[in-house]
Amino acid sequence: MPSPTPTLEMLSTELAVLRPRMDAVSLAIHARPELKFAEFHAQQVLTRWLGESGFTVTAGAGGLDTAFVAVHPGTVPGPCAAVLAEYDALPGVGHGCGHNLIAAGAAAAAIAVVRALPAHPGTVMVIGTPGEEMGGAGKARLAEAGVFDGVDAALMFHPGDRWLTGRPGLAAAHLRVAFTGVGAHASVSPWQGRSALAAAQLFLNALDSMRQFVPPTARLHGIVSDGGQAPNVVPARAAVDLYVRDRTAGSALALVDRVRAAAEGVALATGTRAEIHETGPMYAERRNNTVLAERFGDAVRALGADIGPYDPDGPAGSSDIGNLSQLMPVIHPYVQIADPGTPAHSDAMREAAATPFAHDRTQVAAAGLAEVVAALLTEPEVLAAARAEFAAGAGVPV
Numbered sequence: 001m002p003s004p005t006p007t008l009e010m011l012s013t014e015l016a017v018l019r020p021r022m023d024a025v026s027l028a029i030h031a032r033p034e035l036k037f038a039e040f041h042a043q044q045v046l047t048r049w050l051g052e053s054g055f056t057v058t059a060g061a062g063g064l065d066t067a068f069v070a071v072h073p074g075t076v077p078g079p080c081a082a083v084l085a086e087y088d089a090l091p092g093v094g095h096g097c098g099h100n101l102i103a104a105g106a107a108a109a110a111i112a113v114v115r116a117l118p119a120h121p122g123t124v125m126v127i128g129t130p131g132e133e134m135g136g137a138g139k140a141r142l143a144e145a146g147v148f149d150g151v152d153a154a155l156m157f158h159p160g161d162r163w164l165t166g167r168p169g170l171a172a173a174h175l176r177v178a179f180t181g182v183g184a185h186a187s188v189s190p191w192q193g194r195s196a197l198a199a200a201q202l203f204l205n206a207l208d209s210m211r212q213f214v215p216p217t218a219r220l221h222g223i224v225s226d227g228g229q230a231p232n233v234v235p236a237r238a239a240v241d242l243y244v245r246d247r248t249a250g251s252a253l254a255l256v257d258r259v260r261a262a263a264e265g266v267a268l269a270t271g272t273r274a275e276i277h278e279t280g281p282m283y284a285e286r287r288n289n290t291v292l293a294e295r296f297g298d299a300v301r302a303l304g305a306d307i308g309p310y311d312p313d314g315p316a317g318s319s320d321i322g323n324l325s326q327l328m329p330v331i332h333p334y335v336q337i338a339d340p341g342t343p344a345h346s347d348a349m350r351e352a353a354a355t356p357f358a359h360d361r362t363q364v365a366a367a368g369l370a371e372v373v374a375a376l377l378t379e380p381e382v383l384a385a386a387r388a389e390f391a392a393g394a395g396v397p398v
């Protein structure tokens with residue numbers, strides 16, 4: 001007989017007990033923002049908490065030094081539910097994506113489940129997935145290395161400016177277009193040079209010229225990551241880092257072909273050479289498991305959250321959760337921690353991610369995740385329905 005599912009009230013009570021530590025862990029991560037694959041401090045504060053809470057912790061996993069796996073085995077075999085912790089920050093804006101809340105909320109959710117249900121069946125895991133930002137593709141790399149083998153469902157939430165059970169995530173290719181020209185004195189004999197920076201400028205203009213003629217769901221955006229060394233030297237090298245995104249990997253790859261052709265045309269026009277390479281694995285489009293997302297929605301709604309349904313037309317970014325969502329049922333709901341309209345990746349979102357209000361909301365989100373974990377372990381029909389939806393290719397969107 002499966003163990004009874006703990007009530008949402010039991011899970012919330014455990015989370016309230018965990019609240020001081022949850023806040024401390026979150027604020028410690030927030031105060032020390034670490035970029036992709038350098039998140040050693042975040043890894044340490046999370047694994048210490050999980051280790052003290054009875055989880056068996058392995059720091060470093062799947063070839064990524066800042067990943068971790070924390071396992072709480074049950075008393076009898078059963079499903080394996082993984083809660084995902086992201087904890088990387090952004091250059092310039094620190095925790096402007098609020099991953100400190102994802103991390104602390106994930107650990108709190110898993111600890112709450114094992115406290116409410118010490119003799120649970122199956123396995124509760126927390127997987128620390130570094131390098132989500134900047135094309136790091138931590139989850140894709142961990143999956144490739146087998147870290148998710150045996151995991152039945154992967155669950156996380158993301159902070160934002162509204163509550164949603166889910167929204168699309170675009171497929172994204174991460175590219176560097178490097179131009180090589182010929183250096184020369186910029187005044188004495190510029191005609192001896194061929195400017196790689198001029199190529200980079202023309203390339204960005206070419207992207208702008210394409211913009212009207214790509215699908216409305218596509219996004220082409222980049223930065224000049226190398227613009228030369230000195231004003232008095234014709235730049236022999238320049239580079240543009242850009243992302244090419246659209247609703248599906250197929251559509252994004254078709255756009256990559258057009259971007260490649262534009263780079264080659266620019267090279268011809270400027271007498272330079274263009275080389276294009278991927279700076280990281282492609283992010284796949286996201287599939288949201290509606291069975292599990294609705295269970296999360298029901299739980300947080302019962303705790304007072306005014307959560308909206310899956311929004312197919314909402315603004316979309318990209319995440320390596322998309323890659324995982326092609327392998328197993330996943331959820332990635334959004335939790336309102338800031339005023340509506342607060343942009344992600346902004347100073348305002350960073351400030352919001354450290355407020356007591358954000359931590360109140362993270363408690364609710366953690367209760368929602370804990371509810372889904374408990375349901376997966378103790379209600380066989382929930383995992384069966386999630387699997388059936390996944391196998392049927394249902395869920396949104398593909």
Ligand SMILES: [Zn+2]
Nearest residue numbers: 097133344345
């Ligand atoms: Zn982000």
Ligand SMILES: [Zn+2]
Nearest residue numbers: 097098099158
């Ligand atoms: Zn994020």
